Amino acid sequence: MSYPNYGYGAPPAQPPFGAPNAPYAPYGAPAAPYGAAPVGDKPHKPPKDQAGAGAYGAAVPPPTASMPFANPFAALMPSQFPPGTDPNLVSCFQMADQDRSGFIDDKELQRALSTYNQSFSIRTVHLLMYMFTYINTRKIGPKEFTSVFYSLQNWRAIFERFDRDRSGKIDANELRDALLNLGFAVSPMVLDLLVSKYDKSSGGGKATAAIKAIEYDNFIECCLIVKGLTEKFKERDTMYSGSASFTYDGFMLTVLPFLIA
Amino acid sequence: MSYPNYGYGAPPAQPPFGAPNAPYAPYGAPAAPYGAAPVGDKPHKPPKDQAGAGAYGAAVPPPTASMPFANPFAALMPSQFPPGTDPNLVSCFQMADQDRSGFIDDKELQRALSTYNQSFSIRTVHLLMYMFTYINTRKIGPKEFTSVFYSLQNWRAIFERFDRDRSGKIDANELRDALLNLGFAVSPMVLDLLVSKYDKSSGGGKATAAIKAIEYDNFIECCLIVKGLTEKFKERDTMYSGSASFTYDGFMLTVLPFLIA
Numbered sequence: 001m002s003y004p005n006y007g008y009g010a011p012p013a014q015p016p017f018g019a020p021n022a023p024y025a026p027y028g029a030p031a032a033p034y035g036a037a038p039v040g041d042k043p044h045k046p047p048k049d050q051a052g053a054g055a056y057g058a059a060v061p062p063p064t065a066s067m068p069f070a071n072p073f074a075a076l077m078p079s080q081f082p083p084g085t086d087p088n089l090v091s092c093f094q095m096a097d098q099d100r101s102g103f104i105d106d107k108e109l110q111r112a113l114s115t116y117n118q119s120f121s122i123r124t125v126h127l128l129m130y131m132f133t134y135i136n137t138r139k140i141g142p143k144e145f146t147s148v149f150y151s152l153q154n155w156r157a158i159f160e161r162f163d164r165d166r167s168g169k170i171d172a173n174e175l176r177d178a179l180l181n182l183g184f185a186v187s188p189m190v191l192d193l194l195v196s197k198y199d200k201s202s203g204g205g206k207a208t209a210a211i212k213a214i215e216y217d218n219f220i221e222c223c224l225i226v227k228g229l230t231e232k233f234k235e236r237d238t239m240y241s242g243s244a245s246f247t248y249d250g251f252m253l254t255v256l257p258f259l260i261a
Numbered sequence: 262m263s264y265p266n267y268g269y270g271a272p273p274a275q276p277p278f279g280a281p282n283a284p285y286a287p288y289g290a291p292a293a294p295y296g297a298a299p300v301g302d303k304p305h306k307p308p309k310d311q312a313g314a315g316a317y318g319a320a321v322p323p324p325t326a327s328m329p330f331a332n333p334f335a336a337l338m339p340s341q342f343p344p345g346t347d348p349n350l351v352s353c354f355q356m357a358d359q360d361r362s363g364f365i366d367d368k369e370l371q372r373a374l375s376t377y378n379q380s381f382s383i384r385t386v387h388l389l390m391y392m393f394t395y396i397n398t399r400k401i402g403p404k405e406f407t408s409v410f411y412s413l414q415n416w417r418a419i420f421e422r423f424d425r426d427r428s429g430k431i432d433a434n435e436l437r438d439a440l441l442n443l444g445f446a447v448s449p450m451v452l453d454l455l456v457s458k459y460d461k462s463s464g465g466g467k468a469t470a471a472i473k474a475i476e477y478d479n480f481i482e483c484c485l486i487v488k489g490l491t492e493k494f495k496e497r498d499t500m501y502s503g504s505a506s507f508t509y510d511g512f513m514l515t516v517l518p519f520l521i522a
Binding site for chain 2: 071073136186187189190192193194196197198225226229230233237242243244245246247248249251252253255256257258259260
């Protein structure tokens, strides 16, 4: 049986998948890739007696410290504005947070953003909240609000730069360049999927003779989805090899929050 | 560095990750797991010169025959009703397919299903169409229509069986039993995510004192999502080990169609 090696950065000659404490030196990987466990970390024994439980995914062990995933039910920690935050941003947050709880919810965020940016659907707002907290509670604090705001400002600037003819839309090639500018190199098929879905003229996935293109609000949703999925993938790609391994439960817990955001 | 072994079915002692033609004998795996490449399959050389391209996911190679993924842009093949299909079902399809193209689209399916089942949101209909074709075109033929119909009938029966008090809702424990009955053993956290999201009384993810529960239309969406994600995971879990490996591009192409269905 062959197992092709994918992705950028050639894989190590003898990858230590499943082999505790094996040495590795992946070509092109940073000296200490994000998320990698400390060298002296204790090996984990594989759980026993977990075969053949009938239904797919039976007997899922709990996550361990060396391969954690975020608890989507964790409480959102109270936060403060970073020093030097634009006072307009602070007052915008405070106007939205009428009960002074220190948090704003989805509808309040939708209203707050509409004063600075274009309007966003509640679905996009939910995605925004999830991507900047990675927990399933639909509220954000000052820290997350600031990140959301500056990310939107950055994405707006990138959209305008790549919308060269000022049509208010960017096509698949421009989307590729915009995402590359944000640090995401997605394949032509991924770009095609995104643009086919979000092109409003084509009626959802149907081919048309015209060049497909997406508008600003959907560009933001593309940025959010690509950013979020890439970050979650990178958490699992501990060797920076371009390949990541998921347990069934880890896969479900990674993907589901995006689907139900 | 340790790399914990997860999931049911103990992993092989020396997994052949990245090592072409290495022998393997995973404990608890079937003799010929679905999707496994033939033994005599040629090894793939790792692509050269793919390190350090800057952006994450740069230089993604095309999929290869031994680890394929479905082309989401493939054309839907014309199909026929299986022998013995309920004539009511055939005439329902034909009424929807007014131009006799042999296919019905999303709005037509939504209308057709509402005569047999409860009404579904267009989002649920899109998920249904994607789950029964795994391509991104929003139309289905007689074969897929039949599968959709009998699956909905089965899911309706399961919902009614587990809605023991006839409240029209099932809670997390009942959802667990219902999904188990369909062959899916999902973890308590996955169940909690699903029920928290779809519980209409709680206002989307917020904790309430009442027991959370979901109604029939959202139960169908849960079934669709769990079925779809599990099937896609199993395609990659070629050794039936409870663990699956994805390239960055494979991960994106697996997850995106669910997100944008």
